[in-house]
Amino acid sequence: MKKLSALAKALAIALLIAAAVVLPRSSSAEDDVFLIGLIPEENIFRAIQKHRPFEAYLSKKIGVTVKFTILSRYGDIVDRFVARDMDGAFFGIYTSALAMEKLGVEPVARPVNLDGSTTARGYLFTRKDSGIRAIEDMEDKRAAFVDKATATGYIFAVAYLSENGIKKPESFFSEYYFTGSHESTIYAVLDGRADIGAAKGRVMDKLSAKDPMLKEEIFIIAKSGSLPDNTLMIRKDIEPEMKQKLRDALLTLDRNPEGAEILEKLGIKKFVDASRENFGAVNELAVKAGIDIGE
Amino acid sequence: MLYRIVNRICGLLTVVALLCLIPSSAKAETIGLILTHGIYEYERIHDSLVSYLKKEGHADRVKFLIQRPYPDPIALGNASRKLIVADVDIILTYGAAPTRAMLRERPRIPVLYAGVYEPIAAQIASKNATGVCSKFNISSLVRYLRTSTTINNLGVVYYSAEKESTHQMQELQDISKKYGFEIKPLDLKYKTDLHTMLNDVEADALMVTSSPAANSSLPTILRIATSRKIPTASLLTSDKITAMITLSSDPVRQGELLGGMLVKVLNGTPPQSIKPVCSKKIELVYNVKDANRMGLKISMDLVTEATKLINK
Amino acid sequence: MFFLGAGISMLYMYKTTGNLQSVIDLHRVEIIRQDLVISAQTVQSNLYTFGTVFGQELDVIVDNVIDLGDSANRCLSCHHSKEITEKLHEVNAIVEQYENALSYLITTSANPERIERLRAVAINIGGSLLTKTQEMAFIAGQELSNMTINAIKEIQHSRVILIVTLVLSFFIALAIAITMTRQITEPIYELVNATRRIKAGEFGYTATSAATGEFGELMESFNDMSISLKESNQKIMKNLHNLSNLYSTTLTFHAITSKADIYRELSFGVAEIVGAEQCGLMLPEGEDFVHMSPAVGLTEDAIALLRVPAEKILDRYRHTKRRAMVINNGIEASPTAEADITLGVKNIMLVWVRHKGDLIGVIRVANKKTGEFTEEDVHPLAILANNLSVALENAKLYEDLRRQMWELKNAQEQLVQAAKLVAIGELASNVAHEINNPLTSILGYAELIKEETDIESIMKDVEIIENDSLRARDIVHQLLEFSRKRSLEMKRININGLLTEVIGLVSLQLKDTQIVISEDFADIPAIEGDPNQLKQVFLNIINNATFAMQNEGTLGIATSIKDSTIHISVSDTGRGIPREVISRVFEPFFSTKKEKGTGIGLSVSYKIIQSHNGRIEVESQEGKGSTFTVILPIVFQSPA
Ligand SMILES: Nc1ncnc2c1ncn2[C@@H]1O[C@H](COP(=O)(O)OP(=O)(O)OP(=O)(O)O)[C@@H](O)[C@H]1O
Numbered sequence A: 001m002k003k004l005s006a007l008a009k010a011l012a013i014a015l016l017i018a019a020a021v022v023l024p025r026s027s028s029a030e031d032d033v034f035l036i037g038l039i040p041e042e043n044i045f046r047a048i049q050k051h052r053p054f055e056a057y058l059s060k061k062i063g064v065t066v067k068f069t070i071l072s073r074y075g076d077i078v079d080r081f082v083a084r085d086m087d088g089a090f091f092g093i094y095t096s097a098l099a100m101e102k103l104g105v106e107p108v109a110r111p112v113n114l115d116g117s118t119t120a121r122g123y124l125f126t127r128k129d130s131g132i133r134a135i136e137d138m139e140d141k142r143a144a145f146v147d148k149a150t151a152t153g154y155i156f157a158v159a160y161l162s163e164n165g166i167k168k169p170e171s172f173f174s175e176y177y178f179t180g181s182h183e184s185t186i187y188a189v190l191d192g193r194a195d196i197g198a199a200k201g202r203v204m205d206k207l208s209a210k211d212p213m214l215k216e217e218i219f220i221i222a223k224s225g226s227l228p229d230n231t232l233m234i235r236k237d238i239e240p241e242m243k244q245k246l247r248d249a250l251l252t253l254d255r256n257p258e259g260a261e262i263l264e265k266l267g268i269k270k271f272v273d274a275s276r277e278n279f280g281a282v283n284e285l286a287v288k289a290g291i292d293i294g295e
Numbered sequence B: 001m002l003y004r005i006v007n008r009i010c011g012l013l014t015v016v017a018l019l020c021l022i023p024s025s026a027k028a029e030t031i032g033l034i035l036t037h038g039i040y041e042y043e044r045i046h047d048s049l050v051s052y053l054k055k056e057g058h059a060d061r062v063k064f065l066i067q068r069p070y071p072d073p074i075a076l077g078n079a080s081r082k083l084i085v086a087d088v089d090i091i092l093t094y095g096a097a098p099t100r101a102m103l104r105e106r107p108r109i110p111v112l113y114a115g116v117y118e119p120i121a122a123q124i125a126s127k128n129a130t131g132v133c134s135k136f137n138i139s140s141l142v143r144y145l146r147t148s149t150t151i152n153n154l155g156v157v158y159y160s161a162e163k164e165s166t167h168q169m170q171e172l173q174d175i176s177k178k179y180g181f182e183i184k185p186l187d188l189k190y191k192t193d194l195h196t197m198l199n200d201v202e203a204d205a206l207m208v209t210s211s212p213a214a215n216s217s218l219p220t221i222l223r224i225a226t227s228r229k230i231p232t233a234s235l236l237t238s239d240k241i242t243a244m245i246t247l248s249s250d251p252v253r254q255g256e257l258l259g260g261m262l263v264k265v266l267n268g269t270p271p272q273s274i275k276p277v278c279s280k281k282i283e284l285v286y287n288v289k290d291a292n293r294m295g296l297k298i299s300m301d302l303v304t305e306a307t308k309l310i311n312k
Numbered sequence C: 001m002f003f004l005g006a007g008i009s010m011l012y013m014y015k016t017t018g019n020l021q022s023v024i025d026l027h028r029v030e031i032i033r034q035d036l037v038i039s040a041q042t043v044q045s046n047l048y049t050f051g052t053v054f055g056q057e058l059d060v061i062v063d064n065v066i067d068l069g070d071s072a073n074r075c076l077s078c079h080h081s082k083e084i085t086e087k088l089h090e091v092n093a094i095v096e097q098y099e100n101a102l103s104y105l106i107t108t109s110a111n112p113e114r115i116e117r118l119r120a121v122a123i124n125i126g127g128s129l130l131t132k133t134q135e136m137a138f139i140a141g142q143e144l145s146n147m148t149i150n151a152i153k154e155i156q157h158s159r160v161i162l163i164v165t166l167v168l169s170f171f172i173a174l175a176i177a178i179t180m181t182r183q184i185t186e187p188i189y190e191l192v193n194a195t196r197r198i199k200a201g202e203f204g205y206t207a208t209s210a211a212t213g214e215f216g217e218l219m220e221s222f223n224d225m226s227i228s229l230k231e232s233n234q235k236i237m238k239n240l241h242n243l244s245n246l247y248s249t250t251l252t253f254h255a256i257t258s259k260a261d262i263y264r265e266l267s268f269g270v271a272e273i274v275g276a277e278q279c280g281l282m283l284p285e286g287e288d289f290v291h292m293s294p295a296v297g298l299t300e301d302a303i304a305l306l307r308v309p310a311e312k313i314l315d316r317y318r319h320t321k322r323r324a325m326v327i328n329n330g331i332e333a334s335p336t337a338e339a340d341i342t343l344g345v346k347n348i349m350l351v352w353v354r355h356k357g358d359l360i361g362v363i364r365v366a367n368k369k370t371g372e373f374t375e376e377d378v379h380p381l382a383i384l385a386n387n388l389s390v391a392l393e394n395a396k397l398y399e400d401l402r403r404q405m406w407e408l409k410n411a412q413e414q415l416v417q418a419a420k421l422v423a424i425g426e427l428a429s430n431v432a433h434e435i436n437n438p439l440t441s442i443l444g445y446a447e448l449i450k451e452e453t454d455i456e457s458i459m460k461d462v463e464i465i466e467n468d469s470l471r472a473r474d475i476v477h478q479l480l481e482f483s484r485k486r487s488l489e490m491k492r493i494n495i496n497g498l499l500t501e502v503i504g505l506v507s508l509q510l511k512d513t514q515i516v517i518s519e520d521f522a523d524i525p526a527i528e529g530d531p532n533q534l535k536q537v538f539l540n541i542i543n544n545a546t547f548a549m550q551n552e553g554t555l556g557i558a559t560s561i562k563d564s565t566i567h568i569s570v571s572d573t574g575r576g577i578p579r580e581v582i583s584r585v586f587e588p589f590f591s592t593k594k595e596k597g598t599g600i601g602l603s604v605s606y607k608i609i610q611s612h613n614g615r616i617e618v619e620s621q622e623g624k625g626s627t628f629t630v631i632l633p634i635v636f637q638s639p640a
């Protein structure tokens, strides 16, 4: 009897410690927080830190505490949105389309990059010395893609192949795999671990800015059209009033000094309006690729 | 009278020689093998070849006659001639320098090679020879090295007497121009100076080409560089002590491809009708443990891309 | 003086309070460090506990990591000792890496193996972060105690200083007196210093001092001595340099067998030794002495000018009583004066080359770069001239020999060719039908191709044709090979040099053993042989010897000359060869080494030596060692 109670005590203590370690800050007031997800593109801690003044600004403007959180990995973005009970998130090209379909979210606004672009392109590429220049050279070669849920790193490539008569990429290539990131796909092709790859053009441009050899080694076989990148989507059931406040706050950011400072920190020019219509091209791509977004 | 006898003998011998042309199929064929002393990568290729033959049920068809010369021209030449004199049925060579040494003797025996970075650049061309090439992109190795350290001066260990090593050196020279760093060549021509060379070189990183001469001293080279906290990159895999980054054509795959060729030749296909193939499987090993111990920045790109990570 | 003392003690006071401030700062570092440790430990335990799908705990981790970064950054701005700042920077760098690793871990999808790996790396970095902060605590603690002690010491100091000031005033007066005395002794010190430097090899160092009078004189004569020391030292160095040049030039002479090489080596050697613009060699040719090419500083046209009747040269030779001619002004006296004037010669030196008392050549050196020719220039050239005569003689002998050999070989080849023709005639009938088979098949398939319509069957036929052609070619090759004797690539070789090369290789391999190599090379003449094949022989024999000794013993390599053969013996102190097998060691495939040997080494070596008209002998005592002796003829005669 005594033994048992000692054991129970030890267990209880262990549990307490575990709880304290894992959840030292579990906030009970999650309900009155407007939680927005971010797609990870660089060091996530840096990203969250960069967004802190933005959080404060938005909280002030819409009257509810705004918090940003990381959407972690490609595969579970939609799951995490649900699991964390988010109110909105910046989604990528294909995940936006997916989220609209599956979660019923609605586009609010999207950032304009410093170069003025609000869109991204996908590249289908190979090593220059591979001798691959067109579809007919690709048969039985090894292909690396980013993830099933990326437009630039997969879907655009499948659509391109399909347009050129290749309906079953999985049997057309000798090997066919997903690397999990745009960078990894580019590295895989550069190293010769894959013969063909697809990835976001902007990621490749960023890498080749640091690496002068890259341009000499890569040959771009095809580019996708411009696709709407990085769009803030919010849940349908958010009151229209709140939605309007949020949109106003975003769209006027570049017109006051405090907002300008925030934009500078985030490395973007301004926010512009976003609508469902922007995603026509994405849906078209998915159809061409034979992918049913609702699935 | 004397001429008569000589002629007779000549004629007789010719017939014997012609008879030898007809392959005898039943008994085990003798495979002469040049396995340069002290090079781990070549041992791995060979192990993989042997297990391939076992797996495919051809192990009983061959017996190996192995020469383990040191990687210098005289010893390699000696080993080659010994195998030719022993009149083996097929010759296997690992590495460009041993293969070149063998082909220089113009053997009539089929030669199959592996571990040759680029047969054409290494000037390995003979009607009697075919094999497995181990080409990969040196630029990738430089790229990964740059993700973990800044390079202004790159020391390169090579051996000017070996075509392949010089060729890789040239490739690196071209790459260095693009990135704007200096190459500090460390020529193994004078092997006794190895220690001094390595201790004196002022470089932020050290790269070892796939030269057998360099790789038989790989542990020494790596030990000195590590003690000087110079990150290392190698083009051949090694045992126990590993470079911080190793990028190589997977030796296991090379052994399997070579095994496939060997079986074809055993079945009577002449080597000249077998095209050389390149193994496309690449091994990228990142030694995080040493990077950590030397206080270098850990390259997360390398951690994610590596096919093998040494962490403990 | 008194105020000065007061000032100093004030300064001390100020410093002490400053120190106290850093003591407080250090305590602050400690607090921050503890923060850091707690945050790092929290993140580490997060890493161990979370699964692969992130829920709310992801935000917790992110907050914790950001806190960690903050605490690492916080102390960077305060002023600390170099050591602590360094450590802080290190910690900061690791935190950055930690963030980076975590970032990758959290955002990477793809395979679970990769995620596990990233987690392991992140945990490792976290581990070293904790170690680093520990080290920092240690340094800070040590510094803390040091500083406290210092602060206390300095408070005591300032007390002492006040008292000292009083005493100090007295001593300053004393100091002034001392300085004045110093002015007198300074030149002496300087002189002593100068002597020391000269002793240390800094010749020509001159003492500087504004001393006058007796000291001044002493100084001056000392400086003179120093400078003359420097000059004589330079002279010695120059002579040494000349000697080493001389040595390398004469050494090469004896290795050269072509005349043009000798002329080149001589010209460049002389130019190096004497430092003159035109250097070269003149040799008799018919009635004249003519200048040889190549030469230093003389074009082919210039060389053509230098043709002088032998009588003129011999006249000078006798006139100078066989001693070298040195003309620094009035070059009309030179036997080559005519050409010299056109060649712009200002001064000239002619050194006679003699062989058995006869004049066989003249070393001509003109226009010294630094002034005039002296006796010092003559001396090394005289030595060179002696060596040159021998080298010239050698080269001549060698050329004769080569011509004879060539004639012999030609005659021989004609004989062999004649015999071959007969043999081939007989062979042809034997072989004709061997080749006929593939040829018939080739023709047949060639016919077929004409009728074939689809590319696939044509390719098949072509393949068969190719294979049959190859077979035919192989047969022909085999025949050619057979009718041709495997020829040796004969060269004139210096066996000692060749052995040194092989030993060089082997000694690299013996570096880690207790085997010592002992060389005993006799002065042996060059012989004819195939260097590559002979190297192979010695490598095989030496490899066997070192194998027999395993890890320790003596490897003896000796050369000697006996009658008209040279003997190369390789001895070892290894296990020896049993009597019953000694007669079998040259048999192909005879080996006692299991998988470590193939038994080919000696059989190949035997064949090679046989083809050189030599032989190999073995002597061995079980348990004591073996000696292999290679015996080669000095003059190679190809077997009839
Ligand atoms: N110096 C030596 N001391 C003792 N035994 C020797 C010595 N040299 C040769 N032998 C004997 O003669 C045998 C034949 O020598 P050989 O060099 O022909 O072949 P191997 O050394 O066995 O193989 P490999 O073909 O690799 O040279 C050896 O196996 C050894 O038993």
Ligand SMILES: [Mg+2]
Binding pocket: C540, C543, C544, C597, C601, C602
């Ligand atoms: Mg041997």
